[in-house]
Amino acid sequence: MEIHAYEKLWLALALVLIVGFIGTITYGAAGAGIEMIDDKGGTVDPATLDDHPKFGDPGIEKTGENSYDVYLVARQFVFEPGTSEPLRVPEGSTVTFHVTAADVIHGFDVVGTNANTMAIPGQVAEFTVRFEEQGEYGIVCNEYCGSGHHVMEGSIVVMEQSEFDSWYAEQNQEGEN
Amino acid sequence: MATASGNEPLFVERFPDEAAVARANLLVAFVALGIGAFFGLVQALHRTDILRIIDSADYYTLLTGHGVLLAIVFTIFGLAAFFHWATARSLDQPAVSSLFSWAWFGLMTTGSVLASVAILGGLVPSLGISADVLFTFYAPLQAHPIFYIGLAMFIVGTWLSGADWFLSYRAWREDNPNERIPLQAFMVLTTMIMWYIATVGVAVSVVFFLIPWSLGLIESVNPLLTRTLFWFFGHPIVYFWLMPAYMMWYTVLPKLAGGRLFSDPLARVVFLLFLLLSTPVGIHHQYLDPGIAEGFKFIAMTNTMFLLLPSLLTAFTAVASIEHGARQRGGEGYLSWLGALPWRDPAFAGMAFAGLIFAAGGFSGMINAGMNINYLIHNSLWVPGHFHMTVGTAVALTFMAAAYWLVPQLTGTKLYSRPIGLLQVVLWFVGMVFMSNAMHRAGLAGIPRRTAEPQYQNFDFVTPIGSIFELRVQIAFGGLLLFLSVVLFLFNMLLTAFGEKSERPVDEYLPEPLSGPEGSPRVLDNLGLWTGIAVVLVILAYTLPIAGIIQNGGGLFGGGLPVPVTVFPDVEIVKTVLAGAFAALAGVLL
Amino acid sequence: MRFTKAQALILIAFSIPVAIELRTVAGFFNYDLPLIGVVVIEFLFLALLFVLYGLYGEKSTPAAQ
Numbered sequence: 001m002e003i004h005a006y007e008k009l010w011l012a013l014a015l016v017l018i019v020g021f022i023g024t025i026t027y028g029a030a031g032a033g034i035e036m037i038d039d040k041g042g043t044v045d046p047a048t049l050d051d052h053p054k055f056g057d058p059g060i061e062k063t064g065e066n067s068y069d070v071y072l073v074a075r076q077f078v079f080e081p082g083t084s085e086p087l088r089v090p091e092g093s094t095v096t097f098h099v100t101a102a103d104v105i106h107g108f109d110v111v112g113t114n115a116n117t118m119a120i121p122g123q124v125a126e127f128t129v130r131f132e133e134q135g136e137y138g139i140v141c142n143e144y145c146g147s148g149h150h151v152m153e154g155s156i157v158v159m160e161q162s163e164f165d166s167w168y169a170e171q172n173q174e175g176e177n
Numbered sequence: 178m179a180t181a182s183g184n185e186p187l188f189v190e191r192f193p194d195e196a197a198v199a200r201a202n203l204l205v206a207f208v209a210l211g212i213g214a215f216f217g218l219v220q221a222l223h224r225t226d227i228l229r230i231i232d233s234a235d236y237y238t239l240l241t242g243h244g245v246l247l248a249i250v251f252t253i254f255g256l257a258a259f260f261h262w263a264t265a266r267s268l269d270q271p272a273v274s275s276l277f278s279w280a281w282f283g284l285m286t287t288g289s290v291l292a293s294v295a296i297l298g299g300l301v302p303s304l305g306i307s308a309d310v311l312f313t314f315y316a317p318l319q320a321h322p323i324f325y326i327g328l329a330m331f332i333v334g335t336w337l338s339g340a341d342w343f344l345s346y347r348a349w350r351e352d353n354p355n356e357r358i359p360l361q362a363f364m365v366l367t368t369m370i371m372w373y374i375a376t377v378g379v380a381v382s383v384v385f386f387l388i389p390w391s392l393g394l395i396e397s398v399n400p401l402l403t404r405t406l407f408w409f410f411g412h413p414i415v416y417f418w419l420m421p422a423y424m425m426w427y428t429v430l431p432k433l434a435g436g437r438l439f440s441d442p443l444a445r446v447v448f449l450l451f452l453l454l455s456t457p458v459g460i461h462h463q464y465l466d467p468g469i470a471e472g473f474k475f476i477a478m479t480n481t482m483f484l485l486l487p488s489l490l491t492a493f494t495a496v497a498s499i500e501h502g503a504r505q506r507g508g509e510g511y512l513s514w515l516g517a518l519p520w521r522d523p524a525f526a527g528m529a530f531a532g533l534i535f536a537a538g539g540f541s542g543m544i545n546a547g548m549n550i551n552y553l554i555h556n557s558l559w560v561p562g563h564f565h566m567t568v569g570t571a572v573a574l575t576f577m578a579a580a581y582w583l584v585p586q587l588t589g590t591k592l593y594s595r596p597i598g599l600l601q602v603v604l605w606f607v608g609m610v611f612m613s614n615a616m617h618r619a620g621l622a623g624i625p626r627r628t629a630e631p632q633y634q635n636f637d638f639v640t641p642i643g644s645i646f647e648l649r650v651q652i653a654f655g656g657l658l659l660f661l662s663v664v665l666f667l668f669n670m671l672l673t674a675f676g677e678k679s680e681r682p683v684d685e686y687l688p689e690p691l692s693g694p695e696g697s698p699r700v701l702d703n704l705g706l707w708t709g710i711a712v713v714l715v716i717l718a719y720t721l722p723i724a725g726i727i728q729n730g731g732g733l734f735g736g737g738l739p740v741p742v743t744v745f746p747d748v749e750i751v752k753t754v755l756a757g758a759f760a761a762l763a764g765v766l767l
Numbered sequence: 768m769r770f771t772k773a774q775a776l777i778l779i780a781f782s783i784p785v786a787i788e789l790r791t792v793a794g795f796f797n798y799d800l801p802l803i804g805v806v807v808i809e810f811l812f813l814a815l816l817f818v819l820y821g822l823y824g825e826k827s828t829p830a831a832q
Binding site: 002003004006007010011014015017018021022024025026028029034036037038039041042043046099103104105107109111112113114115116117118120121122123124125126136137138139140141142143144145146147148149150151153154155 | 233234236237240309311315317318399400401404439440443463464465466467468469470471474475478479482483485486489490493494497543546547548549552553555556557622623625626627628629630633634635636638639692696725729735
């Protein structure tokens, strides 16, 4: 079968482009260690979410020197925490998010960043974010979830460490009372 | 060479029944186009806060209508019309039974009407029928059962339409045991095989889960499973939209440009690559889904990247064939041959614009396909920006442009106005440039897709160049131009259909390619072999993810207790990547 | 070769994406091109096209060529 010389060249360049794309992404995943959402977050029963030891009372908890776990539930049309009160995290911390949905599929996107995941009932999305600087970020639901989808938003406040610590201590005290 | 056609009677005279079926399909497609485009205009003005005539809660009803009517009804009825024409034309024989043709057309139409009633019912709350679930109908969002039932009927109708074309092929084969399959028929058959494989996913999802669940026969569904089954079908549907456009680019565009297709065998290779690689890629829509191991996403990405190959080859062939045409018309020089092209002809200009926009859409698609950069734009307005360039222009504009050439053959009447046709395709191009450019930028600024409101309480979107307000105006203005373009198109078609009969309304002769199928290996025409390989690739790409979703995610119907089972994909990745690469290379080298 | 109306229309169409992306191109060179600048450039292009069409267009008299 006859293939024109220019077409052979084009074909070769196309293959180089394709292999190049795959190569950079493989390098990103294996070499640079870019983390992606996968199945490591495990599963959870959406019907009994309120009785779950973590998702029953979602929020932030300290797990180490500078590291925290956040358990976050998306439901029509709020993030818990995030919507009625902001999610507070200290600056310079490493936060591992565990995100799930209580009713339908939602999205969880920290606006303008690549902290972005789907929240699917029964599944837990686990990913880690470093918050370097103080400031406020928006959270937006980016998957259509019903007639109030456009009001589903929240915020993350990155606080100074000492300020966060006193807020966190107060929270835990309230929890014990 | 185009004059060689002289005495051949018109398609509508040779195949009156097939022309009638094709006309009926186009009629449904164009009605859906008109309604869907109107919804699109309302949305473009609403979400940019320029003009609001509906409640924000109703936005999603219109959005569902826009998606279903344009991405499913318009495209697939358009495909059915083109394929029905192409099968009869290239095999040079009528369908086996025109009653059967009308049966599948009737089933597809009934299904579309049922689904549309369910969707539009959402605007009349007292009816108690609604289907505000968007084009993707992710459970546990639930639609009225008639939405799912209509969808199932529609899919079965498309299966029967494929059977119609396969029966034609079988009849032709009996009379022509040693001939190569004519190119257009080859394209129709490979596309339909891909469709049969792909629709297994949505059929299982709708028939076994969504219909029983919406009727209350089962309690719950496993949301990740139905979502995965949707995308099993949801990506190959993209190629189901594109393949009829590609068929036009390969077989009609070179002729319109004044020349002929470069290579018949390479066109076959391209369609075979799409058959092999269209389905085992759906998980690339789920890069951000929890519950699917990274390895499976990587397999989908690798296959997706190899899927660039047939499109890149098509880009070469399309440009080369156009250049050949221009030089036949006396064009010279490195670039000035562009001026020799028949820009006056809306069928040519429309397809050329569609191809150009498709190149841009292809590049934004490469960003989507990259597993890691995808995180930046997933579910942002970037994504609709992308697919308005691909399905919204490469497919839709090619269909409209092709209609300027094809409809006169089906009706026997002259096109009402070529200048209005040219203005229409130019308006579409300009409108789409405005709208999709702004959508891509807005997506980079973090603005989500599928939302009725332009602004949130807690934060502002920022864009590095210009302002968010400018982007909103750009989207609304582009949407307005696109709607005007559709109005012009539909009027032109209507007046053409009711125009005066003409002896030769259009030159319908298609010249033979420069290099024909004779020199190519016969294995290209071995449809059974390629179907087998395609099925194996799908099994490799999907068995383990689906098994994992069912085992980890609480069973087939969700809600059950999770059973912790970890599936290690490592070995399978290597196998599938190799198999995918091998298949791609084998297709190219043969 | 004569300059046809269709060719002029196509050139106008092709100028739109170029104009829209002018600010991005300027951005690469760290220059902040204002929106009005884009409008002026596009307008100048259209004016040039009109002049050329007047001189070499399909309706122009042979003497003008």
